[in-house]
Amino acid sequence: MAHDVVIKGGTVVDGTGAPARRADVAIDGDRVSVVGDVDTTGAGQVFDAEGRIVTPGFVDLHSHLDAQVGWDPIMSSSCYHGVTSVVMGNCGMTFAPVHAGEESVLARAMETVEDIPASCILEGLPWNWETYGQYLDAVDAMPMGVNAGGYVGDVALRLYVAGDAACEPDFVATPDQLKQMAALVEEAITAGALGYSISRSLFHRVPDGRNVPGTWSPPEEFFAVAEPLGRLGRGVLEMAPRYNEPDGGTSRVDEELAWMAELSRRTGRPFSFNLQQIKSLGDHYRRVLELSEEANRSGSRLHPQITPRSVGVLFSLAANTLVDNLPSFQPIRELDPAGRLAALRDPEVRARLIAEAADQPVDPYRSMYLMAEEPARYDFGPEDSLAAMAEARGVSPIEVWIDAVVETGGAAIVNWPVMNEDHEAVRELLTSPVTVLGLADAGAHATQIMDASQPTYLLEHWVRQEGALTLEEGVKALTSETAGFIGFTDRGVLREGAFADVNVIDFEAVSLPLPEIVHDFPGGAPRFVQRAHGIDHTFVNGVHFMDHGEPTGNLPGRLLRGN
Structure with missing residues (x-):
């Protein structure tokens, strides 16, 4: 039989955790047709995978590409790192449901929470929807290089039903408002939403400084709004939790985990939620892991969502710098990156900046790290x-x-880790039996953070360099474990009959260049991107999508609707 595509002579790591094995992979249409010995005679395309590993495409549970999907069909930087499916709508932040004329309310909320410019959001999306199901239909009509699905967000639900009052800390939804929100969740799930997301993080605020809706809501409200998931037996739960009190240090981990565990038990649905090591909270992450394991033994399905490296605020000459507050830099801030670099090369400017910074305390710089050489380091x-x-x-x-x-010609980056500063704590989180990978935040924190490269870092650092995970375990964490959380059984695995989302990877060459600023958002707005070395080919739904880090021009992605 002549196949559409044959990937020849690679080492298949199938995503299930099974031992890697040498095998060919044949693709016909959008499915894997053979994993084994394949005759290439008459094949439409043949790719030599000798010395390479062949894996399922990676599934990213935590993106904020809800707006970027409207203007960037390849959904970078995810596409550079072997990601073939993304989940949008995390942390309660979505662009539907929305009343006509109130689009800017959601856009501005997204800007303050996720650092995506509201002007880009408003310009880059058609806003031709009201319900979340209609938003999914709009995304379905957009060209996409990778597959994308989404959660319906609690923040949007509360603003839609209760308006600005939902932002007040003493707001309590009425029974009628809870019924309206539950009905909107049911509409979304029936239309294909992958689940229902919530934010209670004290970091998440609307433009006037109040916390986002839901932060202070009594847990009983979430039980009412999420009821359709249990009744329909569909969809998952996702949340940015409130682990601490407003004083910053007082823990409320036990209280938060208790109602989350009960919500998962009552609905019977998997529940994933953000978890990082945070210095001010001590070892709260260990307590979260302990309580999650305990809850799961009594019927809950809790999966703390973690990232395999520090989460750091980045400083670049092309965006936010370390000298933004110095008087001599003020006229330089108005220049483009080349102009800024030329100014720093001027000995007089350099001397003035150094002199103006001479009285700055040194201690803050003990938590800031220079990234000036490749490969990029995070340990x-x-x-x-x-x-x-x-x-x-x-x-x-x-x-x-x-x-x-x-x-470095302006390429140097300063990384200021604010979460997961402890490398060994990251190891604990990564190797816990209850955690699931996520928190890549693709599409978010445009000029602040660049974590969409986490799949490449996991393979490079934790698998190849540290050996904390075997190759099979690392690939499984990026594929079938994340796909399985959503409920997908035919993505995240490389077997006959599965969707042909496939990576061909030069494992020994996998590494990261430095993040860099580009100006490709609507209106030329800046953002960080980060590419990868060693990801040779990526196929999405059987179509060659990425070739050695460059898009082929094919856009085979699809909207992923829930079962």
């Missing part, structure tokens, strides 16, 4: 900090930064 020690580098040279941290920026 920092105290000796890697800007402060330590400055002390070793007998200069100021700002002088170290200016010199690095000039020496």
Whole structure:
């Protein structure tokens, strides 16, 4: 039989955790037709995978591509890292349901929570919907390189039903409002939403500084709104939890986990929620893992969602810099990156900036790390900090930064980890039996954070360098475990009959270049992107989508609706 595509001579890591094995892969239409020995005679396309691993496409549970899907069909940076399916609508933040004329309310809320410019959101989306099901229909009509599905968000639901009053900390939904929200959730799930998402994080605020709707709501409200998931037996739950009180340090982990566990038990649905190590909360993450395991033994399905590296705010000459507050930099801020670089090369400008920063305290720079060489590193020690580098040279941290920026032609990045600062804590989270990978945040935090590259980092650092996971375990974490959480049985695995979402990877070459700023959002707005080395080919629904980090021009992605 002549096949459409044959991937020849690779080592198949099928996503199930089974031992890697040498095998060919044949694709016909949008499905894998053979995993084994394949005759290439008459094949439409043949790809040589000798010395490469062949894996299922990666499934990213946590993106905020809800707006970017409207103007960026390849959905970068996810596409550079072997991701073939993304889930949108996380953390309660969605663009539906929405009343006509109130689009800017959701756009501005998304901007303050996820750092996606509201102007880009309003310009880049057609806004030709009201319900979440209609939003899915609009996405279905858009060209896409990767597959995408989404959750309906609690923030949008509450704003739709109760308006601005839902942002008040003492707001309590009426029984009628709860019925309306539950009906909207049922509409969304019936139309194909993958689940229902919630935000209770104290970091998430609307433009005037109040917390997003739902932050202070009594748990009983979420039981009422999520009721359709249990009755229909469909959809999952996702949340950004409120682990602490407003004072920042008082834990409420036990209280939060208790109602989350009960909601999962009562609905019978899987429940994933954000979890990182945070210095101010001590070892709260260990308590979350402990309570999740305990709850799951009594019928809950809790899966803390984790990321395999530190979450850091990035500083770049092309975006936010370390000298934005210095007087001599104010006229330079108005220049483009080339102009900024030329200014820093001027000895007089350099001297003024160093002098103006001379009285700055050094301690903040003990938590900031220079990224000036490839491959990009994220496993920092105290000796890697800007402060330590400055002390070793007998200069100021700002002088170290200016010199690095000039020496790298503006490419140097400073990383300020704010979560998962403890490398060994990340190891604990990654190897826990209850956690699931997520928190890549693709599409969000445009000029602040770049974590969409986590699949590449997991393979490079935790599998190849550290050996904390076997290759089979690492691939499983990126594929069948994430796909299985959503309920997909025919994605995230490489077997006959499964959808042909496939990666061909040069495992020994997998690494990350530095993040960089590009200006490709609507209106030329800036954002960070990060590419990858070693991802040779990516196929989506049987079609060659990415070739050595470059899009082929094919856009085979589909809307993924829930069962």
